[in-house]
Amino acid sequence: MARAIARVDLDAVAHNVRTLAAAAPGARLCAVVKANAYGHGAVACARAAQRAGASWLATAGAAEAAELRAAGVAGRLLVMGALDAEDMAIAVAAQADVVVWDEGALAALPSHARVHVKLDSGMGRLGTRDPDQATRVVEAAGERLVGVMTHFATADDRQDAFFEEQLARFATWAAPLRVARPGLLVHAANSAATLRDAASHFDMIRPGVALYGLDPFGEDAAARSLRPALALTSHVAAVKGCAAGQSAGYGRRFVATVDTVLATVPIGYGDGWRRATTGHAEVRIGDRTYPQVGTVSMDNITVDLGPQNGGRVRVGDEVVLVGPGLSAETVAARSDTINYEVTTALLPRTQRQYHRAGADGDGT
Numbered sequence: 571m572a573r574a575i576a577r578v579d580l581d582a583v584a585h586n587v588r589t590l591a592a593a594a595p596g597a598r599l600c601a602v603v604k605a606n607a608y609g610h611g612a613v614a615c616a617r618a619a620q621r622a623g624a625s626w627l628a629t630a631g632a633a634e635a636a637e638l639r640a641a642g643v644a645g646r647l648l649v650m651g652a653l654d655a656e657d658m659a660i661a662v663a664a665q666a667d668v669v670v671w672d673e674g675a676l677a678a679l680p681s682h683a684r685v686h687v688k689l690d691s692g693m694g695r696l697g698t699r700d701p702d703q704a705t706r707v708v709e710a711a712g713e714r715l716v717g718v719m720t721h722f723a724t725a726d727d728r729q730d731a732f733f734e735e736q737l738a739r740f741a742t743w744a745a746p747l748r749v750a751r752p753g754l755l756v757h758a759a760n761s762a763a764t765l766r767d768a769a770s771h772f773d774m775i776r777p778g779v780a781l782y783g784l785d786p787f788g789e790d791a792a793a794r795s796l797r798p799a800l801a802l803t804s805h806v807a808a809v810k811g812c813a814a815g816q817s818a819g820y821g822r823r824f825v826a827t828v829d830t831v832l833a834t835v836p837i838g839y840g841d842g843w844r845r846a847t848t849g850h851a852e853v854r855i856g857d858r859t860y861p862q863v864g865t866v867s868m869d870n871i872t873v874d875l876g877p878q879n880g881g882r883v884r885v886g887d888e889v890v891l892v893g894p895g896l897s898a899e900t901v902a903a904r905s906d907t908i909n910y911e912v913t914t915a916l917l918p919r920t921q922r923q924y925h926r927a928g929a930d931g932d933g934t
């Protein structure tokens with residue numbers, strides 16, 4: 571029996587691709603499938619996104635791009651991260667476009683490479699903050715130039731006006747380039763920007779988190795017509811009494827105050843269920859919600875079934891950790907993180923299963 575299962579609904583991914591595409595009419599959609607598609611499985615999600623109309627895919631690293639190609643995924647592909655010479659060679663060999671912002675990196679690339687020039691409009695990580703340098707790289711790229719891009723730091727915070735500042739800086743820089751170079755692909759918007767401001771759409775949007783039905787603002791995904799793609803389940807491996815004064819788990823962080831019944835569930839931080847959920851999470855078994863109690867360990871959690879379990883919960887019963895009524899946003903808010911991390915944290919020991927509208931599939 572699998573310890574933990576992440577069931578991924580590829581129809582939900584397709585639905586979310588269409589929802590985001592409809593929010594940005596006229597723009598192409600680049601599906602960001604980095605970090606194993608935020609834990610959902612890169613190859614299966616890339617294919618589902620392409621079938622639903624995504625004309626580009628993006629990863630953070632070159633190895634991720636090579637992995638997609640090795641699985642037979644075709645189509646336009648962009649590696650967004652910083653790459654050393656070796657990674658550049660891997661990306662170019664995988665027929666992926668790469669991101670550059672200085673003339674040295676550009677000069678080292680072969681003539682058949684395809685590049686996107688990145689202006690750092692305020693994110694402060696990759697790209698150049700100097701618009702003149704970015705323009706010089708654009709000019710030096712010649713036939714290799716495909717696009718120009720930037721990335722927002724605060725698109726998910728609607729109170730923060732820095733987003734508008736970044737957008738204005740990028741738009742001002744890109745405007746003459748667009749006129750001078752018809753066909754240039756101008757792109758900036760992550761999921762939050764896509765849903766926040768049509769002025770950020772330009773020629774292509776680059777959503778990641780929203781493709782998986784996770785709300786980029788950490789709020790209610792359903793209110794934005796996004797469908798969560800992932801359900802995380804495990805099962806009851808043991809049920810036993812815990813008398814008042816007895817404890818469960820490392821550090822005895824749970825001590826029963828009344829006689830109760832505990833279920834042990836074989837999922838822990840070794841499966842990607844974060845230790846930070848200690849003391850904060852709830853799970854669903856059948857039609858009831860129960861508190862997770864005690865320290866999350868590597869291989870197990872314990873759940874307090876309450877004194878009156880009376881045989882209702884049995885060994886083998888399914889335990890839902892993320893699913894309907896128990897969103898990744900809720901888990902994140904309780905454990906001081908973001909929904910992105912809840913799914914991306916899932917480790918290989920969590921088995922991925924794919925289905926479409928309830929029908930099982932291998933994700934191909």
Ligand SMILES: *Cc1c(COP(=O)(O)O)cnc(C)c1O
Binds near residue numbers: 650721
């Ligand atoms: C991760 C990433 C995205 C997607 O961001 P989401 O918030 O997941 O939509 C887009 N662009 C770049 C450069 C990224 O690193």
